[in-house]
Amino acid sequence: MAAVNASSEAGLAPVGIALVGYGYWGPNLARNFHSLAGSDLRYVVDSNAQALAAPQRLFGCATSTDYADVLADPAVAAVAIATPARTHFTLAAAALRAGKHVLVEKPLTMDVGEAQVLIDLAAERNLTLMVGHVFEYNPAVRYIRAAIEAGELGDIYYLYSRRVNLGRVQSDINALWSIAPHDISIALYVLNALPEAVRCQGSRCLNGQVEDVIFLTLYFPGNIICHIHASWLDPSKTREMTVVGSRKMIVYDDVSTEGKVRVYDKGAFRKGDVTYGDFQYKLHSGDILIPRLDMREPLQEECAHFLECIRSGQRPLTDGENGLRVLQVLAASQQSLESDGAKVALGAA
Amino acid sequence: MAAVNASSEAGLAPVGIALVGYGYWGPNLARNFHSLAGSDLRYVVDSNAQALAAPQRLFGCATSTDYADVLADPAVAAVAIATPARTHFTLAAAALRAGKHVLVEKPLTMDVGEAQVLIDLAAERNLTLMVGHVFEYNPAVRYIRAAIEAGELGDIYYLYSRRVNLGRVQSDINALWSIAPHDISIALYVLNALPEAVRCQGSRCLNGQVEDVIFLTLYFPGNIICHIHASWLDPSKTREMTVVGSRKMIVYDDVSTEGKVRVYDKGAFRKGDVTYGDFQYKLHSGDILIPRLDMREPLQEECAHFLECIRSGQRPLTDGENGLRVLQVLAASQQSLESDGAKVALGAA
Amino acid sequence: MAAVNASSEAGLAPVGIALVGYGYWGPNLARNFHSLAGSDLRYVVDSNAQALAAPQRLFGCATSTDYADVLADPAVAAVAIATPARTHFTLAAAALRAGKHVLVEKPLTMDVGEAQVLIDLAAERNLTLMVGHVFEYNPAVRYIRAAIEAGELGDIYYLYSRRVNLGRVQSDINALWSIAPHDISIALYVLNALPEAVRCQGSRCLNGQVEDVIFLTLYFPGNIICHIHASWLDPSKTREMTVVGSRKMIVYDDVSTEGKVRVYDKGAFRKGDVTYGDFQYKLHSGDILIPRLDMREPLQEECAHFLECIRSGQRPLTDGENGLRVLQVLAASQQSLESDGAKVALGAA
Amino acid sequence: MAAVNASSEAGLAPVGIALVGYGYWGPNLARNFHSLAGSDLRYVVDSNAQALAAPQRLFGCATSTDYADVLADPAVAAVAIATPARTHFTLAAAALRAGKHVLVEKPLTMDVGEAQVLIDLAAERNLTLMVGHVFEYNPAVRYIRAAIEAGELGDIYYLYSRRVNLGRVQSDINALWSIAPHDISIALYVLNALPEAVRCQGSRCLNGQVEDVIFLTLYFPGNIICHIHASWLDPSKTREMTVVGSRKMIVYDDVSTEGKVRVYDKGAFRKGDVTYGDFQYKLHSGDILIPRLDMREPLQEECAHFLECIRSGQRPLTDGENGLRVLQVLAASQQSLESDGAKVALGAA
Numbered sequence A, B, C, D: 001m002a003a004v005n006a007s008s009e010a011g012l013a014p015v016g017i018a019l020v021g022y023g024y025w026g027p028n029l030a031r032n033f034h035s036l037a038g039s040d041l042r043y044v045v046d047s048n049a050q051a052l053a054a055p056q057r058l059f060g061c062a063t064s065t066d067y068a069d070v071l072a073d074p075a076v077a078a079v080a081i082a083t084p085a086r087t088h089f090t091l092a093a094a095a096l097r098a099g100k101h102v103l104v105e106k107p108l109t110m111d112v113g114e115a116q117v118l119i120d121l122a123a124e125r126n127l128t129l130m131v132g133h134v135f136e137y138n139p140a141v142r143y144i145r146a147a148i149e150a151g152e153l154g155d156i157y158y159l160y161s162r163r164v165n166l167g168r169v170q171s172d173i174n175a176l177w178s179i180a181p182h183d184i185s186i187a188l189y190v191l192n193a194l195p196e197a198v199r200c201q202g203s204r205c206l207n208g209q210v211e212d213v214i215f216l217t218l219y220f221p222g223n224i225i226c227h228i229h230a231s232w233l234d235p236s237k238t239r240e241m242t243v244v245g246s247r248k249m250i251v252y253d254d255v256s257t258e259g260k261v262r263v264y265d266k267g268a269f270r271k272g273d274v275t276y277g278d279f280q281y282k283l284h285s286g287d288i289l290i291p292r293l294d295m296r297e298p299l300q301e302e303c304a305h306f307l308e309c310i311r312s313g314q315r316p317l318t319d320g321e322n323g324l325r326v327l328q329v330l331a332a333s334q335q336s337l338e339s340d341g342a343k344v345a346l347g348a349a
Helices: A026-035 A049-059 A067-072 A085-097 A112-125 A139-149 A180-191 A298-312 A320-338 B026-035 B049-059 B067-072 B085-097 B112-125 B139-149 B180-191 B298-312 B320-338 C026-035 C049-059 C067-072 C085-097 C112-125 C139-149 C180-191 C298-312 C320-338 D026-035 D049-059 D067-072 D085-097 D112-125 D139-149 D180-191 D298-312 D320-338
Strands: A015-020 A039-045 A062-064 A078-081 A101-104 A129-131 A156-166 A197-203 A213-220 A224-231 A233-245 A248-253 A261-265 A269-271 A281-283 A288-290 B015-020 B039-045 B062-064 B078-081 B101-104 B129-131 B156-166 B197-203 B213-220 B224-231 B233-245 B248-253 B261-265 B269-271 B281-283 B288-290 C015-020 C039-045 C062-064 C078-081 C101-105 C129-132 C156-166 C197-203 C213-220 C224-231 C233-245 C248-253 C261-265 C269-271 C281-283 C288-290 D015-020 D039-045 D062-064 D078-081 D101-104 D129-131 D156-166 D197-203 D213-220 D224-231 D233-245 D248-253 D261-265 D269-271 D281-283 D288-290
Touching: A015 A026, A015 A067, A015 A298, A026 A039, A026 A049, A026 A298, A026 D049, A039 A049, A039 A067, A049 A062, A049 D026, A062 A067, A067 A085, A078 A085, A078 A298, A085 A101, A085 A112, A101 A112, A101 A298, A112 A129, A112 A320, A129 A298, A129 A320, A139 A180, A139 A233, A139 A248, A139 A261, A156 A180, A180 A213, A180 A224, A180 A233, A180 A320, A197 A320, A213 A320, A213 B213, A213 B224, A224 B213, A233 B233, A233 B248, A248 B233, B015 B026, B015 B067, B015 B298, B026 B039, B026 B049, B026 B298, B026 C049, B039 B049, B039 B067, B049 B062, B049 C026, B062 B067, B067 B085, B078 B085, B078 B298, B085 B101, B085 B112, B101 B112, B101 B298, B112 B129, B112 B320, B129 B298, B129 B320, B139 B180, B139 B233, B139 B248, B139 B261, B156 B180, B180 B213, B180 B224, B180 B233, B180 B320, B197 B320, B213 B320, C015 C026, C015 C067, C015 C298, C026 C039, C026 C049, C026 C298, C039 C049, C039 C067, C049 C062, C062 C067, C067 C085, C078 C085, C078 C298, C085 C101, C085 C112, C101 C112, C101 C298, C112 C129, C112 C320, C129 C298, C129 C320, C139 C180, C139 C233, C139 C248, C139 C261, C156 C180, C180 C213, C180 C224, C180 C233, C180 C320, C197 C320, C213 C320, C213 D213, C213 D224, C224 D213, C233 D233, C233 D248, C248 D233, D015 D026, D015 D067, D015 D298, D026 D039, D026 D049, D026 D298, D039 D049, D039 D067, D049 D062, D062 D067, D067 D085, D078 D085, D078 D298, D085 D101, D085 D112, D101 D112, D101 D298, D112 D129, D112 D320, D129 D298, D129 D320, D139 D180, D139 D233, D139 D248, D139 D261, D156 D180, D180 D213, D180 D224, D180 D233, D180 D320, D197 D320, D213 D320
Parallel strands: A015 A039, A015 A078, A039 A062, A078 A101, A101 A129, A156 A224, B015 B039, B015 B078, B039 B062, B078 B101, B101 B129, B156 B224, C015 C039, C015 C078, C039 C062, C078 C101, C101 C129, C156 C224, D015 D039, D015 D078, D039 D062, D078 D101, D101 D129, D156 D224
Antiparallel strands: A156 A233, A197 A213, A213 A224, A233 A248, A248 A261, A261 A288, A269 A281, A288 C288, B156 B233, B197 B213, B213 B224, B233 B248, B248 B261, B261 B288, B269 B281, B288 D288, C156 C233, C197 C213, C213 C224, C233 C248, C248 C261, C261 C288, C269 C281, D156 D233, D197 D213, D213 D224, D233 D248, D248 D261, D261 D288, D269 D281
8 A cells, every 4th residue: 555655645645546347337437536636547457358448548557458467566556346246256355365455346246255255354454345336425315315314204104216228138147136236225225224024026038047127125124115126128218216205205316307306295184075984085295396416426426435435444335244235135135036036034045 | 778779860869877976086987978979977876965066067967875766767777886996896786686787997896706796697687797997998008909919019028017196095995906906907908818926015104004005016928027016105196007028118108298108119139348258238229109199088988888888789898807807816916915925826816 | 147146045146157169268168167166157159050069968058159149148147258369359349238247268359459449348337358368377377476576586587488289270360369378478477567569570381371380579678588489380289488587497387297387496606617717607506396386277267266256346367458468469569570570669569 | 740641550640639728618529539549639728727637637648828839739730629719710720820620619700701711721721620510410410401301301391499508607708609509500400501581689687798598580591480599597408409391390309318309290180170160270290200319429420520531631511611601690690689689681790
């Protein structure tokens, strides 16, 4: 950590960063670590040499197909990993063992035990381990958590999320592992709770090997249901979460061009006409508020937070334990999926 | 059928209709049977005398709080029943026994056996028995069925429906029985198939007695999943169904003001860059077509079809068997709901 | 006013109404006067006998092709006129002379002088004369006026309106006279002011005789511009008005399904970076509020207000003078249209 | 043009580019010229030294506050100018005189005569002069032009455009010169014609010196009206153009997330009911098509086209004459604006 130690107040030398994996998401990390004042993107690594021409031209950084180059370079203080999920553990463990801080894209690993190994490695070496649950750095998601915590929504009844589009078809992991980590991360964060059990159903449409669409239910304490629908085989691009409370409701639409959060004042119950001896109630909506949210890019927030944690030693918001909790939900969900949708208690996986 | 036989001129006399139940939906039936040339709305019956002032003024028809008046009147050839679901069987059976044709709002009854009784009663007496699955008379729904039948969508992968709003809270029946019959009816109709099994989860938010929100999965032959989300406790009014096929996809948005059906041409698979030895495919969408649909009111179509069936003796599109099939799905779903979401095979209920 | 004097029971006898003109808009008036408790729809008159079958069946009222029948009937206290605009004056004058209260659809007449004649006739006979500027009974429009009056928007900078669709092509009057009266009525109402001058341009696309599309500018005191775009030859159905003030802005979208009024908090001016010695300011939007508005049908409000004015003798909100002011704007606009878009001062027409 | 001549291999050396002006739009040009394979961004120049830190870090290029540095550098083959409009002429003329190819942001200059000087300078020196009318490189705009040229829309009746937002308030130029050049450029391009006359009205809301909102009408040959509404003081971000033809209509919504172009099949005229002796026609819409458009960034297309023109010597699509035509429309519009909206013939300015 020579680079960081050689800091000076106003002041600090930028953190030397190596990015591993320049596929779908890697370019976004590279762009941010290149443009942030606190970091110095020194390496982009990809096993595919052809993928390296672009980052070389765009960022003027070193490139390599050999991860060992990065681990051996003392100027690299931190490694950002944006490779396929199944490689996360091996790459992250090697980086930690080489004394590098690590930012891993979601999911942290594919296995709960492996995640614990990474957590322990980072703790032993006093290194920052962070997982890229980028939505926890999103001002809309933070608004929802704050509203829930402040009691503005009243009791939480249920929430549901839909994250679908016509997009990248993956053949090595299913829609649960590829897409739903976002929704799980958001749900755990806004409710500040861990589900007790899960149930997951899915359908293999394209290649018969992985689920292209999944329907997932998280059972939180207090009878709060969170339902998640994720798919990469859908006509419309939707990224939407609804939280229904006893006082207010929130819809978070991440693709809205006008304002991503809408707060619905539910208004009072109104007793309707009595017909056939049966009481009927009618809910009616009240005012709707679209709050102004700060428009910073969540990924930039995440990257800046990673740099700040490296410098200060503070725990990241999305630290290894955070990634482990999401992973526990994923593992139980996968078990449910393989058991034809049986309910699976967390910890049983 | 004296009324019908006493035809004249163009030439048939209008069918004498009595409406039972002037609550939420009844006024719509009354308006249609009043305005259609082929019918004569003679009675509106409601146990609540106060509810009868409005139909009397609007339609100039007789009103009564006593159902027996209607059954005894030979000028009444047919009875339309828009009362709470738990009263459907008794009222419909009495009408059939009195020799009246019957249109019952959905669900046909609350019990599979009772539905069979109604079917048998109608058959014995050669009377028309029809259930008000109004969406099967909706041009958007018919467009979807035709597109599927013509193979335009290719193989059907899965479909899902969301029917939620902030609306009538019911205390005697849950969201499954109150709202989902529409989605079940549409799914069975467009796929022209019956599910093999179902799974239903729900949440009791408001009063602890009935589910205000349910998530229902229908398992159709051929590994086709249909997922249904229904709630009366939701900030946004949504009535949307998506059908995903191997060639095209359709979104039917019933609250859209521009065109309720969108047909998405899926375009070709596009092989993406090979990264980390893993093949990735990317789907991309093609043209979108919003077909012009005829704008007739589905309920008017339904009412006219009822009149036509009475006159001609043809079986209604949504006949008793149709209503029974929806009921079988509802019954199995209710059993799943009461079994904490266990999968329930149809016929096992 | 025999009918009204013969009050009874809850109190007053319903006002006997005759509707003249059962074409595009007449059915809506008939429906409301039929369903309102305070009125008794006794007649529907149309010169086309075939048009009368529907109202006879729907409302059970008398019908006639002879307007004289209505004028001679003492049970008719008021006449609602929904005929082509060029016939308004003759029909309304005859009704007033026969001692009937009169509701005329917009525009009141085609000529300023004729409008004054109607006003004078009503005043002399102490009769209610009302023009059907229905948007002044719309809760969204009233919200805007209240917000402006309360100073909530700050200084009004400008407003603009678009009212276009693919709809009824008229051959006797142009889009200015057919569509824009709504926007003019709204503008005069929300600003509570009369423009000093107007400018109108248009295009004759279909038949070369009347303008299918017009662009109209109203110059209000205080340098407030109101721009209106009206057309019946447009792909999208739009009914939208925007009011820009120094503190807040309002968009009123009459075809929105979520809430017709949006109030934009403009937020503070933010001084941007200084570049090239030039100060740049950047406006940024703040919270958006979608207020809950009462959902009553504006036309029902209008009809009830007409009945109330007849009973109480109060001046209608949209009285003859109101209709005359709109007409003055229309006449000046027509003169501008015929002068290739020259600016025309009000009163100069 | 040493840089270009020193071609090699695949074969050509990248074109050395200097960007002048790193304010609002400059960073977009810098990003593209940095990332395109055919160009080498060598300089970013801005009179504000503080603005230069960002491009230095992001692109690793030289920076300067002295334009003379660029003009003297033989490695700079071309200059891209993104400074305030009033500086365009001086900077562009100097670059051309120094033998550099020039890309100028819109508007080309503030004066017709100055534009002609630039055109002549470029012609004399055989240099590429291009103006950044970026929408002519937009696939949606190209689709519209192709549809018009192919006769798909039938006769063109009229078009209108709205380009408003709450954005950069300018104090040196008004909304006509700042925003409307886009709409004028699009209109001239899709119609492939020059207007005969213009009329422009506006309102000075904020500082009393420049118009924050303008309403502009272009009168094209064949009685085709194009109406343009531009403002930087508006609650909603709108970038929309509608073209109405006798056979079809197109709406181009640049902020739509689903597809930017919609083609409306107008359907047949339908003769309505005859009422009051007046024939009424009713238009009804037919199918709507949302064609798939290629999603390349228009600015990238523009930059690549500039490079290609430099290499090949071909005339740019948006060459100096193109920029001059837009300028002629702007100049006539400005004269109309200063004459209280009088109609001004093109060439009269």
